[in-house]
Amino acid sequence: MALLTQWIPRWFNSIKLNSFITSTQLRNCFPRPGKTLLHEFSAQPRMSSDNFFLQWGFKTYRNSSIWNNSSQSTISIRQEINSAQNTMLPSMNEQSLKTQKIPNFDSELSLEGLDNVPPLSPLQPISEEEAVQITADPPLPPVSFTLRDYVDHSETLQKLVLLGVDLSKIEKHPDAANCLLRMDFENDIKQILLFLKDLGIEDNQLGPFLTKNYAIFSEDLKNLKTRVAYLQSKNFNKADITQMVRNAPFLLNFSVERLDNRLGFFQKELELSVKKIRDLVVRLPRLLTGSLEPVKENMKVYRLELGFKRNEIQHMITKIPKMLTINKRKLTETFDYVHNVMSIPHHVIVRFPQVFNTRLFKVKERHMFLTYLGRAQYDPAKPNYISLDKLVSMPDEVFCEEIAKTSVQDFEKFLKTL
Amino acid sequence: MQTPSPPRILRREPLPAEKHGGAPCKDSVWVTDRTALPSIRLYCWPRPPASGMGSAGLARLHGLFAAYKPPGLKWKHLRDIVELQLLKGLNAGKPPAPEQRVRFLLGPMEGREEKELTLTATSVPTLTDHLLVRGPAFTSLKIGVGHRLDAQASGVLVLGVGRGRSLLTDMYNAHLTKDYTVRGLLGKATDDFCEDGRLVEKTTYDHVTREKLDRILALIQGSHQKALVLYSNLDLQTQEAYEMAVTGLIRPMNKSPMLITGIRCLHFAPPEFLLEVQCMHETQKQLRRLVHEIGLELKTTAVCSQVRRTRDGFFTLDDALLRTQWDLHSIQDAIQAAAPRVAAELEKSLRPWLGPEQLPGSGQHRDSEGPSSALKGQAGGAVGG
Numbered sequence: 001m002a003l004l005t006q007w008i009p010r011w012f013n014s015i016k017l018n019s020f021i022t023s024t025q026l027r028n029c030f031p032r033p034g035k036t037l038l039h040e041f042s043a044q045p046r047m048s049s050d051n052f053f054l055q056w057g058f059k060t061y062r063n064s065s066i067w068n069n070s071s072q073s074t075i076s077i078r079q080e081i082n083s084a085q086n087t088m089l090p091s092m093n094e095q096s097l098k099t100q101k102i103p104n105f106d107s108e109l110s111l112e113g114l115d116n117v118p119p120l121s122p123l124q125p126i127s128e129e130e131a132v133q134i135t136a137d138p139p140l141p142p143v144s145f146t147l148r149d150y151v152d153h154s155e156t157l158q159k160l161v162l163l164g165v166d167l168s169k170i171e172k173h174p175d176a177a178n179c180l181l182r183m184d185f186e187n188d189i190k191q192i193l194l195f196l197k198d199l200g201i202e203d204n205q206l207g208p209f210l211t212k213n214y215a216i217f218s219e220d221l222k223n224l225k226t227r228v229a230y231l232q233s234k235n236f237n238k239a240d241i242t243q244m245v246r247n248a249p250f251l252l253n254f255s256v257e258r259l260d261n262r263l264g265f266f267q268k269e270l271e272l273s274v275k276k277i278r279d280l281v282v283r284l285p286r287l288l289t290g291s292l293e294p295v296k297e298n299m300k301v302y303r304l305e306l307g308f309k310r311n312e313i314q315h316m317i318t319k320i321p322k323m324l325t326i327n328k329r330k331l332t333e334t335f336d337y338v339h340n341v342m343s344i345p346h347h348v349i350v351r352f353p354q355v356f357n358t359r360l361f362k363v364k365e366r367h368m369f370l371t372y373l374g375r376a377q378y379d380p381a382k383p384n385y386i387s388l389d390k391l392v393s394m395p396d397e398v399f400c401e402e403i404a405k406t407s408v409q410d411f412e413k414f415l416k417t418l
Numbered sequence: 419m420q421t422p423s424p425p426r427i428l429r430r431e432p433l434p435a436e437k438h439g440g441a442p443c444k445d446s447v448w449v450t451d452r453t454a455l456p457s458i459r460l461y462c463w464p465r466p467p468a469s470g471m472g473s474a475g476l477a478r479l480h481g482l483f484a485a486y487k488p489p490g491l492k493w494k495h496l497r498d499i500v501e502l503q504l505l506k507g508l509n510a511g512k513p514p515a516p517e518q519r520v521r522f523l524l525g526p527m528e529g530r531e532e533k534e535l536t537l538t539a540t541s542v543p544t545l546t547d548h549l550l551v552r553g554p555a556f557t558s559l560k561i562g563v564g565h566r567l568d569a570q571a572s573g574v575l576v577l578g579v580g581r582g583r584s585l586l587t588d589m590y591n592a593h594l595t596k597d598y599t600v601r602g603l604l605g606k607a608t609d610d611f612c613e614d615g616r617l618v619e620k621t622t623y624d625h626v627t628r629e630k631l632d633r634i635l636a637l638i639q640g641s642h643q644k645a646l647v648l649y650s651n652l653d654l655q656t657q658e659a660y661e662m663a664v665t666g667l668i669r670p671m672n673k674s675p676m677l678i679t680g681i682r683c684l685h686f687a688p689p690e691f692l693l694e695v696q697c698m699h700e701t702q703k704q705l706r707r708l709v710h711e712i713g714l715e716l717k718t719t720a721v722c723s724q725v726r727r728t729r730d731g732f733f734t735l736d737d738a739l740l741r742t743q744w745d746l747h748s749i750q751d752a753i754q755a756a757a758p759r760v761a762a763e764l765e766k767s768l769r770p771w772l773g774p775e776q777l778p779g780s781g782q783h784r785d786s787e788g789p790s791s792a793l794k795g796q797a798g799g800a801v802g803g
Contacts, residue, residue: 132535133524148546152519161550168553207550361488361741396742416486416735417726418572 147171147181156185163193164207165214176214183217192217195224200242213249223255230256234263235274240282248285262288269299271310276318284321295324298331306335308346316353323356334360342367344378344388352388366391366399369414373404472511472555475746479504479559480580481753482589482760484730486738489572493563500577500744501559507746509554519544562586565596565730570612571702573598573727574738579753585760592767593671594731595679595698600722602709604689607719611706615721623718628686634715635681635693638708642678649674669698676700678708690723732763 141149147167151157157180161167171177183189193206196216201209210216216224231241245251254262266287267277281287287295302313317323323331334356338344342363349355355363370376370386377384386403400408487496522537545551562583564576578586604623608615649670652659662668669679680696693712695705706722713720728735739752 129535132537135522135524137521148551151545151548151551158545161545161548165550166553167551361490365488412740415488415740416738418488 145171147177150181154181156180156183156189159185160189160210163210164204166207166211169211170214173214179218180214188217191221192219192224195221196245199228199245200238201246205246209246209249213253215253216249219253224252227252227254227256227259230259234278236278236282240278244282244285244288248289250289251285254289259288262292265292269295270314270317272314272318280318280321284324287321287324290325294328297328298324298326301328301331305332308350312346312350316350316356320353320357323353326356330360331356334363337364338388342376342378348378348380348388355388355392358392363392365415365418368418369404369411372414373406375404472508475508475511475750476556476580478750478754479508479746481582481757482564482576482578482585482733483749483752483756484574484576484733484738485744486735486740487567487572487575488741489570489724492569493566493575496575497561497563497577500749501561503744504559504561504579504746504749505554505556508556508559511555513549514547517544517547518542519546564589567727568702571725571727573725574730574733574735575727576730576733579749582753585764588764588768589731591671592731592764593669593698594767595669595696596700596727596731597729598695598697598700598705599684599724599726599728600693600695600705600709601724601726602691602693602712602720603723604691604713604716604718604720606721607710607713608721611703611710611722613721613723619719621718623688623716626688626716626718628683630716631683631686631691631712634712635683637715638678638712639681645675646670646677646679649677674699676704732759 140153144150147157147170151161151167157167160180167177170180196206196209197203228241231244232238236244251259263277263281266272266281267274270277270280272280299313302308302316303310308316335349337360338349338355339346367376370391375384375386377386378388379385380387390403391399394403396411397408400406400411404411485496485500487493518541520539521542523540523542524535524537560580560583562578564578564586567573567575576586576589578584603613604626605621606613606617607619607621608617610616647654647668649672650668651670652662652668654660654663659668670677676697676699678695678697680694682694683691684694685692693709695708697705702725705725709720709722733756737752737756739748743749
């Protein structure tokens, strides 16, 4: 007999007891129709495999693998999953249904018999059928650094993987991984998933979203709905809210008060109209979830250090919202090169703020190439003018052919002389 | 689905693959699906079979290649960028087929009348080796850097991947020369010999002519030639040393200060001038100091505005990969293209000197210590360049 009790008390102490003692959790464990050893007293070996959750007194290995089997539930999400993985769950359910002869029923956990049952001796002879029904699989490790050890025994984790959630990233956060292990798919996770689907997030986007924001499972559904209602009251339409939540997964974890404060801050700081703020936030929702200090600093840098006027800053920011959160060092280096080396005045830079969104080495290389060719003309008034957006936004081939009017090989030869 | 004859009693035998070298035992439970071993070893996961694209890609990723380091980029960042790009390429392969594992499930025996429960071995899909559970297949690569370049210098930088890193050591021990183009600016002197350093002195340079510069460079080359012979521990009065000097460049095969084997002026347009320097055991800072000293010799001052390495041993500018080419396929092609040349050159450089005819039987053996009394010590000079 495989009575593996040594490590089990440790395993149990780490798990809250009440997470097991709920009637909804008493379903048949999915791939293990084998029975436990406890039922000699009940003398009903076939019927007792259902009660394997109940016999706490013995705390066998079977009990430790109490993962929930919601084999009857079919969520519409599953249909979206690609066919290779689609066969997995249904086939496993088939097998479990095929091999289980015992009807599924929910039974109430009874704690009365716990102290009365005498311990079982391992040397007691048992019948052939009972021996066959002993499952001697290797035990689950009580502690592990990875979720790989548990994924085959947990319905929740399997469903998450099939949704596209990257468990290898979540297991780097041990608290989150522990939380997910103890969660029930039917109760907690399903509701949040349905809520996200209502919000408009597609099935194939749920995976990356949940990988980033696994903490949403611990949020209250009511709070999430309140926050969505708040955003709608601020005249964000449904598609906008979907886009915002997709691009900034942590948005709905922020309380209404915090969201309100952030929107108010941007309105005050940028002094733009409500509609423009709304567009800005929809395009870059991480403004609401990120820190506000870099934004404050960047606004000061634009005004004081770089010397842009208020309306110029507003124009640049509405065109490229990312400029609010750009790194200060990169910003000053780029501006220094564009303004001092390339001699481009402020009003021309304001018309093409994309130059702040590109890597500095690209700007430098292309400018030096044009200087070498004698085509570095950035003054709109003069002929052969090259605009800044054409300088930075085009890929190499198009840049070489149209702007520099040479071949890519010449550009590469020039790069090797720098 | 493979179903071996179902056992009546489970016995934990060691896996027959380990015990009998592959032949299954008759009376014990065995696992037919070898790739999905039941996890007896819980804490050491068997290495997942590398997916076709990844492992084939990794197999071609051993050797040396050269990258062109642009100015302003630290060599360490370049190495990290190359590593990230290679990992991206290797992890982009097709994901492997879904794995299976064997489980023994309780069920009625098929075909029997009585309702007897027996264990049947069934292959069940498993998610333990799924990409989203295991993570990416490749998380780090071993990449080494050859002779380094500092942040402001640019040029050919040799990198070694995987087994090529030992070739980097061989390249270092071959003590090959390197080519640089050094651009200087007359009239200024700064504290770190660079154009953007703190200004120390400003001078006039009208008196400087091309002839004066060439004379200075010839002086430098001559003095370094003497140093070359000195550091290569050769007595020039011997026949071997004469033969070596006749066939090729004598150079030290151990540590020495910076030695210039050749220097000449390519372009002179005051205040700018362009030098080509062939040297060994150098650092870029010493080359900038050289420009400063040339200025002093010319009775003016000079700073260095550009140091660019055009050749490192046998890797030239043509072999160097630009930033847009730092991806898996280009690097693999570059390694393959350079491999025969690398092997030939290293073998030639590290092979002991065998006389002017380069045959084992003829001439006097260079590496024999006994007969040649003129040889001082083991670390002697060598031919090559």
